[in-house]
Amino acid sequence: MARLFVAVAALALLATACGETSSDAAKDDGDGGKGNSSSGEYDAKGIGLAYDIGGQGDQSFNDAAFTGYERARKDFKIGGVDMEPGDGESSADKTQRIEQLARQGYNPVIGVGFIYAPAIQEVAKKYPKTTFGIVDDNTVKAENVADLVFHEEQGSYLAGVAAAKATKVKHVGFIGGVDIPIIHKFEAGFVQGVKSVDPKIKIEKRYLTEKPEEGGFASPDKGQDAASGQLEAGADVLYHAAGLSGQGVIQEAGSQKVWAIGVDSDQYEQKALAKYKKYILGSALKDVGGAVYDLTKSVVDGKPMTGTQRYDLKSGRVGFSDSNPAYKDMKDVVAAVEQAKKDIISGKVEVKTRP
Incomplete structure (x- = not known):
């Protein structure tokens, strides 16, 4: 990829x-x-x-x-x-x-x-x-x-499939930076991807703010607090679409030694997140x-x-990163994500843009 x-x-x-x-x-x-x-x-x-x-x-x-x-x-x-x-x-x-x-x-x-x-x-x-x-x-x-x-809903669908295959407790979480239509697309794809693997998996959902100017994309502390709440509720895989606030999500997940899924960039490769990289399962990429x-x-x-x-996914401009060696070793997760990718590109699966 x-x-x-x-x-x-x-x-x-x-x-x-x-x-x-x-x-x-x-x-x-x-x-x-x-x-x-x-x-x-x-x-x-x-x-x-x-x-x-x-x-x-x-x-x-x-x-x-x-x-x-x-x-x-x-x-x-x-x-x-x-x-x-x-x-x-x-x-x-x-x-x-x-x-x-x-x-x-x-x-x-x-x-x-x-x-x-x-x-x-x-x-x-x-x-x-x-x-x-x-x-x-x-x-x-x-x-x-x-x-x-x-x-972005297509990459998020792949993130949902990966989360559903990786969770050990059938409980995952989504954290959006701001409650706006474009972030709804991330949520919609993620939820659909999770449910495609197992409709019974529980999904926590949280938006950090209602408006961009309230710091939803720029407050790692808000992301960390939201992640803490979802982990306390029982989730063991968290996916964020929260910009800078997502650093807090990854930090909290890494501190609790559970999986986090990044967004937009390959967050496994980010130096600022190096301390927690072993807990970054992958990232929903957007080129x-x-x-x-x-x-x-x-x-x-x-x-x-x-x-x-x-x-889109067919053009290679959205996708799911495979940088973490631990992810590559999870053969069932990799296979499920690859199949989901093929199904979206072929048109077999149409990913929703609204939750």
């Missing part, structure tokens, strides 16, 4: 009015920060990337985007800047961040997360020659916007980095992607 790797880089930070900006770490090409493709046709400053709540270092969603950002800069020899969200920021702050990137000459400009939809909808009209991308939203419709969306890379390549090549770009 495909494995996602997160590059770890030490980046200097500059404070800005709407968050923090990583300094341009690309090799100086002598043109004031602009990077050129090998064809010489690309003359923008590079990639402009705006992170979702939790920012870089979440070991999950944002870090997945960062891998694509880093790889594209290296492969195409272009510049770039990535910007962090501020604490408790407003919609106006997000719009300011996206507009700042476009005004400064970055192309493409990518918002990581549905929270950027209103900002990109507004700013894209002002900069028609700039290509914008938004991850996890397909509501922004414009000739210069690419909506980068995933069938956000690949989507960022694809969009950047299209702009560099002079053929910008626009419209809805949908990634």
Whole structure:
């Protein structure tokens, strides 16, 4: 199976009015920060990337985007800047961040997360020659916007199958960061996957917050508390879709020596989670980095992607990681996940998007 790797880089930070900006770490090409493709046709400053709540270092969603950002800069020899969200920021702050990137000459400009939809909808009209991308939203419709969306329910189905086969007590748990439609997709796929193995398995469910600004994606302590509660209730495998908060879920599961299942990035490979990696059964993968890379390549090549770009299990852009040697040794779990993957790709199984 495909494995996602997160590059770890030490980046200097500059404070800005709407968050923090990583300094341009690309090799100086002598043109004031602009990077050129090998064809010489690309003359923008590079990639402009705006992170979702939790920012870089979440070991999950944002870090997945960062891998694509880093790889594209290296492969195409272009510049770039990535910007962090501020604490408790407003919609106006997000719009300011996206507009700042476009005004400064970055192309493409990518918002990581549905929270950027209103900002990109507004700013894209002002900069028609700039290509914008938004991850996890397909509501922004414009000739210069690419909506980068995933069938995350399919990867979550595989996580559910793995959890159902791995549990020793027929009791598992799901922890979502925020009670919103996109996280409902993770829950729906996970529950369906569990039930496909054994309808009698009990499933704990918990959302950390009702709104993103309440910290559901950015509070490891909330994730740890939720995990503690589900483990006390009797679950022995926990799957999270909670961004940075998921670190707390994995930490608690690891401390209690039970299985955790990560999300978006291959969390077994994350250095920040190394202490608990032996208890990370696998991760439901979502190749956000690949989507960022694809969009950047299209702009560099002079053929910008626009419209809805949908990634699924068949394309290899969602899946389930097999990095943990302990997982590979669980032959019945591996076989069940592989069969589920085949059934989804063939159309035999249609995964629900709502609980």
